[in-house]
Amino acid sequence: MVPAHVPHARVVDFDIFDPPGVEQDYFAAWQALADGQGLVWTRSNGGHWIATRGDVVRALWMDADRLSSACLAVTPGLGEVMQFIPLQQDGAEHKAYRTPVMKGLASRFVVAMEPQVEAVARELCAGLRPRQACEFVADFAEILPLNIFLTMIDVPLEDRPRLRRLGAQLTRPDGSMTVEQLKQAADDYLWPFIEKRMAAPGEDLFSRILAEPVEGRPWTVEAARRMCRNLLFGGLDTVAAMIGMVALHLARHPQDQDLLRAQPDLIPAAADELMRRYPTVSVSRNAVADVAVDGVTIRAGDLVYLPSVLHNLDPACFDRPEEVDFARSLSPMRHTTLGAGAHRCVGAGLARMEVIVFLREWLAAIPRFALAPDQPVTMKGGNVGACTRLPLVWTA
Numbered sequence: 001m002v003p004a005h006v007p008h009a010r011v012v013d014f015d016i017f018d019p020p021g022v023e024q025d026y027f028a029a030w031q032a033l034a035d036g037q038g039l040v041w042t043r044s045n046g047g048h049w050i051a052t053r054g055d056v057v058r059a060l061w062m063d064a065d066r067l068s069s070a071c072l073a074v075t076p077g078l079g080e081v082m083q084f085i086p087l088q089q090d091g092a093e094h095k096a097y098r099t100p101v102m103k104g105l106a107s108r109f110v111v112a113m114e115p116q117v118e119a120v121a122r123e124l125c126a127g128l129r130p131r132q133a134c135e136f137v138a139d140f141a142e143i144l145p146l147n148i149f150l151t152m153i154d155v156p157l158e159d160r161p162r163l164r165r166l167g168a169q170l171t172r173p174d175g176s177m178t179v180e181q182l183k184q185a186a187d188d189y190l191w192p193f194i195e196k197r198m199a200a201p202g203e204d205l206f207s208r209i210l211a212e213p214v215e216g217r218p219w220t221v222e223a224a225r226r227m228c229r230n231l232l233f234g235g236l237d238t239v240a241a242m243i244g245m246v247a248l249h250l251a252r253h254p255q256d257q258d259l260l261r262a263q264p265d266l267i268p269a270a271a272d273e274l275m276r277r278y279p280t281v282s283v284s285r286n287a288v289a290d291v292a293v294d295g296v297t298i299r300a301g302d303l304v305y306l307p308s309v310l311h312n313l314d315p316a317c318f319d320r321p322e323e324v325d326f327a328r329s330l331s332p333m334r335h336t337t338l339g340a341g342a343h344r345c346v347g348a349g350l351a352r353m354e355v356i357v358f359l360r361e362w363l364a365a366i367p368r369f370a371l372a373p374d375q376p377v378t379m380k381g382g383n384v385g386a387c388t389r390l391p392l393v394w395t396a
């Protein structure tokens, strides 16, 4: 049903989980919706607004007073189950909990982590190199962030298969687990570590965050669970999706591989530009006040979907947005791949470092690679769009 305050001209049928053509090209599937209107209402998934123009996506992302993050997703039920800290909080409460999380992920810790991330990436590359082919998503993109997360929370890599199953359910749910079961499985996995770190803090990420008081008070067990769950779910499929898109770009543009191999000092700028060009995260908000935008009114209670892709690839926001230009030298704060405003990704520094290390290690270890002939690349939509299959080949 379309609410009375939504003009008929703004009504579309666009399923964010399955936009037409998403299997072939996530970005093109979204761009088909960018018709300059600014805001449309889709009847799919219970009905919600979608911001479709770059300026509107960004302005609504910044409007944390009137657009709450409590819902987590436009799909009913997910937010109630997950209760992420700090992602689903607003205002002063959000700030109070975000501060210790930011401190735990501060850049000096990210810098200190780099050698371990390098070691993980190097080992994975060394295993793949002689094979002369791989399915990049399963063989690399999904494994690297998992191993890094385990290293950060100081847990043996032997736990990888268990956590990988959870990661796969989150990224590519096969219907075998409900959202509630997924949350429970994550909590069951994380709890022994949380309990130990709360009792006797070490040097790991959870210990660092949980040792920081929240406005002078210690973390409660419930808040600690919600925060650790947020970090687990926030840092796995996002990084995997990003690395997948970066690898896809390089496979399609061998000249960029050659350039970065010849001039590795370009890699940090290349990482920033590739992250701008291939944004795959979209966020949801629930309006807590009326917001007049672009000739329509988002009413308090409405849900709004903000796809980063329609900001970063809008020619009114970025010059030649589809072109990858390593000399573009934009501040990463200008694009919305990592969000904007109060909730901007607390893992941004870590995510950037992971992409840089991936580029450095992969390009050093794997010779010129290409898409495997006759094996299609497939993608998926949803809150984190991603390649689901990326078959690559190279000759030693």
Ligand code: HEM
Pocket (backbone or CB within 6 Å): 069, 085, 086, 087, 088, 098, 101, 230, 231, 234, 235, 236, 238, 239, 242, 280, 281, 283, 284, 336, 337, 338, 339, 340, 342, 343, 344, 345, 346, 347, 348, 350, 351, 352
């Ligand atoms: C390329 C990889 C990543 C991308 C594209 C990404 C994207 C985002 C975006 C768009 C937001 C804003 C959400 C919103 O406005 O509702 C966000 C927030 C967040 N991200 Fe990331 N992220 C990445 C990696 C990570 C990593 C590695 C971690 C941690 C280990 C992480 C943890 C979080 C958390 C906890 C928040 C919530 C911040 C808040 O609400 O204040 N992310 N991320």
